[in-house]
Amino acid sequence: MAFNLPTETAKGKVREVELGAGDKARKVGGENVLPFHLWEGEMPNRPIVAAEVSDEVGELVPALEKALGEVKNDPVAWAKKAVEEWGADAIFLLLTSTDPKATDAPAEQAAETVLKVEEAVNVPVIVYGTEDLDKDAEIARVVATKAEGKNLLIGPAKEENFKKVGAPAIGYKQTVAGMTPIDVNLAKQLNILLTNLGMEAEKLVIDPTTGALGYGLEYTYSVMERLKIAGLFQDDSMTQMPMLANIGTQAWKTKEAKSSEEEYPEWGDPEKRGIMWETITAVALLLAGADILVLRHPESIRLVKQLIADLSG
């Protein structure tokens, strides 16, 4: 008798969410299986890799400095390079310049950058503020208005400012990423609040907050996995949003990714080390159920894209 692989079929499926508009549009989500359980169902859209681009960079670790080269001070060129040379599926534009604790650039100025980047690339654009509740709300308002119809993914909306981030997104047809501190219930609650505000559930992405390898990765892993299980097997409508894992920032913040060879000679080549730290975090979260992976280093992007292709058979 032939061996039949036992299968578990899910009741629910992750919503298909479209990012970007027109010929730049790209769908994420839509799966009715746990990550890459392709013998049990389908993943109509492969997880995508977004390249993190910042509108203002301070000191970079040598590995990133080397990879970015001249584009580090030009977000438009950086984004173009990420798409054209590194193969990024989307651009994650981090508006570092708007941080009220640092440069505090006006939202209007940041919005100009957003428009230029969006113009320059043929992939969806994700726009993130610096997690300042008031400033992010202002950015959301200005960016959503100026980029009407571009269907940007704007974030992060939090429990404290979801109305101010959500309302302009509804009005100007953008998509929103809701961010909550590593908790299944809180993620779900924010989705309920946003949909009650009038957001369509198809315009929402969950950002469950990411911990890098060695820095809380297991929490993020388990919360993402549980959100995915609730969506698929309990058919819980308010957890059926695609998930975004914001990996680059977290992975490159770690001591292991930042430290030089002089500091820790026994740890080996810092460039390879940093890339592996980012890539391994990404692989874990890919298997936890991330639909959008945000990465910094071109080599990590290449490796993770290759892995997604391999796993997708």
Next chain:
Amino acid sequence: MADENCRVLFLPDNRFVTVARGEILLRAAMDADVHINASCGGSGSCGKCRVLIEEGEVEREPNPKLSEAEAARGYALACQTRVLSDLKVTIPLESRIGDKRIFERAEPTPAHGYLLSAADWEERLPAWELDPPTRKYHLVLPQPSLDDNASDAERIKRGLAVEAGLRDVVIDYPVLQRLPNMIRQSDWDITVTVLDSGEELRAVRIEQGDTTERQSAIAIDVGTTTISAELIDLRTGEVTARASDYNAQVAFGEDVITRIIYAIRGTGLAKLQSVVVGTIWNLIKSLVEQAGIEYCNITHVVIAGNTTMTHLLLGLNPKYIREEPYIPSATFFPWIKCSDIGLRIAAGVYLYALPCVASYVGGDIVAGMLASGIFNTDKLTLYIDIGTNGEMVLGNRDWMLSCSCSAGPAFEGGGVKHGMRATNGAIEQVRIDKIGYEPMIITVGNRKPIGICGSGLIDALSEMFLTGVINEKGKINTDLPTPRVRRREGGAEYVLVWAEDSATRRDIVITEVDIDNLMRAKAAVYAGIEILLSSMDMDVSMIDELLIAGAFGRYLEVDKAVTIGLLPDIGYEKIKFVGNGSLLGAHLSALSREMLNKANEIAHQMTYLELSMNPAFMEHYISALFFPHTDLNAFPSVKEKLEAYRSVQRMAARDKVGEEG
């Protein structure tokens, strides 16, 4: 006459409600789900609740807010008017708000819930007999002689054996001291009171002549906040007097933890013991005076209290109740002499404290389990005592699982800006108009409002949530077109009563901080319920009966408690109130040795689940920090209500746009 019901028809809503004759018309309107503006809690001072009595008989208080001419035309203030017959009442336009249209609404179902009482015992308890732990025996003993030279004590023992079949009775030492003279003075005609302590028979008192016709017991609920006592005539089993008062220990801290902290310092324990004994003594005095009996009629006392209160009353060190791993000195207590704790009622009066289960599930819960008959039913029952600690028990005749979750004092008005206990002037019922967001309130005693009590807070939260004044997270929507929502330093608030209508001359508000505290309290209770159920691999749909004990007044409305997610949405008919379960259980134990033994069995049988050790508690708690709950599907009736409210609000908004456009 008092039981007579009247039907009241409210126009133009065209809604009927049946109320008891003598009910206040404003309360009838609440029950009928008919909105009348009412700002002063029913004190008759705001004059806003004017209605027109079209037909029927009422009793009206004259009120300066209503001219004689108006009264002659049939106008009345709903809060100052009592229903005396079937009525037809029109609510004039000025007493209605925004609500210009009559919406189709379901028939009102005032969900005050059914209150269990001693009358339900026949159905709920196994047959039990009046067989109290102390009994009086009248003996006429043969006088001693040179031939029959047994000692006085042996003579009594022999008498008890011959007359009553009691063997091996131990005679209390103070009895022995008084024995020789007393027995001779009464010419060998005496009454002996015998206590069956479960382990031995003990003669605790000797009186001259036949006093068997005079025997009473006292049952006491020693609550953290309130102490209630009953005097029971042991020949008939009837309650002959009742009294209650605040526990004077309140002055030393409102909750058990602060009392424990006080008790473990210096002579704190002795102080707290003497204070609570003082309160109990005053209650006993009042009982004895009310019933017109002698102190010496009282032969025993049964108390039920939580573990800390029992420790403090008995003078036991409560220190380790508070420290991990939370160990009480004892959970079972012997019969002790009242005089040992400083309670000097009469000679030889003994006291029994009902056993506790653990540090945070005490004799009050055991008593409640006894009185509600859970040990005698196949129905899966959930018993919840909502107080500062939410104690709860899940089970039936075969098993009982208990836990305690720290809910905080919010439902008793603590940690809430204008919170108060359910005393005169406390807002106990609230309705909020879904279009104009104007409130309708009633206070305890129909006084000008001073603050809000537990049931009023639950009402207010439920109404604020359904009308959209607050969102699922308990945040106030300050964009609403009403001056009643406003921003203040430290968060937004909703004004329930304007200063001009309040007794305090200050606005009475509910703040976001209050809502947070209440949210945490209700989440702790609900998480406890879920933990109990999930540890038995059960869910809320399997609950056959939900019994609520505790201090909530008559006006805790079940549907409101479900709407905010304090209680599971299992159908209002399954939810019943026990009232003071602790006192009822103490009462039963005072009357029947069998019931007292049952209480001991229950305490033995009950399993205690320590929530601080339970990793799933936080998870359940966070998901309950939402109105009604993160899982709205578990609250189908709330979901339905929300949809109904939203559709009415959308219709009203459309009308408004239409009018303006």
